[in-house]
Amino acid sequence: MGELRQEARAAWAIARKELQVFARYRLNAVNQVIQPLYQTLIPGVLLGATFAIGGQAVGLAETAGTTDIVGYLFLGMLALNLASAGFWSVAFSIKQELDAGTLEPAWLTPTRRETFVVGMTAAGLVLAVIATVILVLIGIWLFGADLAPRLLIALPVLAISAFGVLGIGYLVGALVLRMRDANFFVDAADFIFVALSGAAFPIVVLPDLVQWVSYLLPTTHALDLMRVSALDTPPLLPLPIEWLLLVVTSAALLVVGRAAWLRTEHRLRVRGTLGQH
Amino acid sequence: MNAASVIADARAFWAATRKEWRILRRYPGNLLSFIFWPIALPLAYVFQAQAFSGGRDDTMAAFMERTGTNEVAGFLFVGWATYMWLSIVLWGPGTALRTEQIRGSLEAIFLTPASRLVVLFGPAISQLVWAVWIFVVVGVALWIGFGVSIGPVEALRALTVIVVGVPALYAIGALFGAVVLRFGEVHALVQGVRGLFTAVCGMSFPIIVLPDWAQVVALSLPPTYLIADLRAVLLTGSGVGRILGDLAILAGMGAVLAVAAVVAFRRTELHARRGGRLAQY
């Protein structure tokens, strides 16, 4: 128990350090929130307007069950930010620490190495939640989204997805430690993950085989549950099954990710490549 | 400037290009990304468009009316190919100079007799190879994935549009280069400008769906003309004659921006020399 408390304290210190350093690059922090707005949301809303009939997104009503493009897309940012927490927080942080030479002294301490992934992911999740809340508020106040976010459902959804996101963090951490230049792979994986989760479009427009992959992602179910609650869209699957799949896919991702991390950790101890970046 | 110095500068340009190519080749991730992104990014928007059309005739008719074409995939792929090219252009000179400044090699470069134009435009010119590559990948993807074929005549017309648009885009990139040297970190500034271009230049939509004030902003930006004209020649069969007015505007913008970039860069260099800033990070 004592050891668990020590590891938890260390994880908190790691998350706090990540947030401290992040906040000190102020412009970057702002950009992190604003980027999805101009890169994804606005082009998406305007593309929707190109198909609108009488100012209504009647096409979206057919495929997703709502005409509220703005609400649909802005809420989709939740999936984008959650996935980014897993992909980018860990990948970016580890790469930075490797380049700066600060990972090695941290690994000289008795703190478990996987605790670093936990801490970095936690920092990413905090940023993801803040970014999503800000974007949703912008959507409501500036773009007229008709969201009735029922926050009570957000909490268990986020809590369960967090485990899946941690699994992504483990996987990505393992990749970054193994590869000298993993940027492309992390970027591409992040993009595919977010696209297949239904952030920008309902997954029903995807080919059947690809839809199967979507169902394996926890963010697909997290996003769907949030949209059902906030926009009254019909769920992809019966609700109890959505919840079950959210739990199962999050847990599976966590187990697989952690196994990959532990293997990589051991490989590093044998090959000793940590200091050679 | 005599013949010998022009030849020397040309050699320096070529050396800069070869250096970029060598570095790119050594990072396989970079090569892969030049195949992946030109296809993946617009494909996501194609799926999004499918969702917005809902498989209905009236929504597709609305699209056709607003864009002048029913080739949704072609419309989106061309827009996003230009976006990617724009990213390279905006990032290219700015980051190249900034990287040299951080590495400490900028001073060394400035000590050489190479023309400042080599320093400013060299990296961007070398990236031209990748710009052409992107359009080739997009063309092949459209043909294989969506049955959209682009014939040699259309390709030639597109090349004409690109050639006219190049000075404007590269001038913007060079302007950024000058600003980077003067003010340091501009990552956020580049993202901001890139964001503006993405939001109003019609990468994934016709500018007619923008509010009136935003359309005015869009019409003052070179990428708007570039995208619209590329779509016109590639997707609607327009000849160059039909878009002559746009091309004239694009060429004019290019000239003005190029002059601004050179002036800004000269002033920045002077300022940096006076203040000892070239070596400063």
Next chain:
Amino acid sequence: MPAIAIEAAGLTKDFEKGRRTVWQRLRRERDRRERFRAVDGVDLHVEAGEIFGILGPNGAGKTTTMRMLATLLEPTSGQATVLGHDLVTEARAIRRRLGAVLSGERSLYWKLTARENLEYFAALYHVPPAETKGRIAEILEIVHLTDRADDYVEKYSTGMRQRLVLARALLPAPSLLLLDEPTVGLDPQAARDLRERVVQLREEGRTVLLTTHYMEEADQLCDRIAIVDHGRIVALDTPAGLKRDLNATEVVRLELHGPERSDAALVARLESAGQVAQRTRENGTLHLTVHCQSARELVPLVIDAARAEDAELANIQVQPVSLEDVFISLTGRALRE
């Protein structure tokens, strides 16, 4: 604290050169990469409370040995216990009582203050929260960084950063400190300060294992020194003992102008009063390094030999025997080649 800080037997580390491609892995091809032995059967016995040095040229295996003892690297073979714990199976227990300075001043967070850096690492070292503030204040005082504790590290000089790195290593109140080339990159004053600090650490009862390629540093600081070359320990003793083994107390460096054919004869004449450790010819000049018990006895011999062999004595230097000479006599090379 156990009486023996480090006990290692047959510690070996092999590395593979190059990488295997993904394609090779998928095809389960045999690993044909060349193996390179960085550490070759090192035996170590470091007593608690001593300053133990590992001296050798670059690439001798010093850093690899340190990284193994710091639990960052797993040995290929061999056994070791550090502070009574097995190196491989009880790595975390070792790290709880170990302080290490391995990668120097580059390994700090520049966008955090010194205090913030230490607070962060205190948590990683599992320092109880109630003790953290006090311990950090104490350590900052020890390394003379108290008044700059709240400045960003990016504003620090190299010397200050090195002191902060040492401060970080002191956070777990370590019984054992590993210092890898701790004075590299420091100006002479900063290096001197650091050496004084190392001596103080021993006086506090801590064990220090340090690596260096500066023989004066090893000579000055260490209670015992292991000289390593090509991954092996070639000698181990106190500094005085190592020099004694040379069977010489002085080193005479000679420069002689003369025909090359006389070289062998000159060397033979000098061997009667000493041992010629190094001999090179450059631009018509013969350079000799001779180890002897007494330079006063050797010098007349040198003059006679030069006259007899038609050579001219151009330069002569007499110095006390140093560890560099010990290294040369053991390996035939200089430490800084």
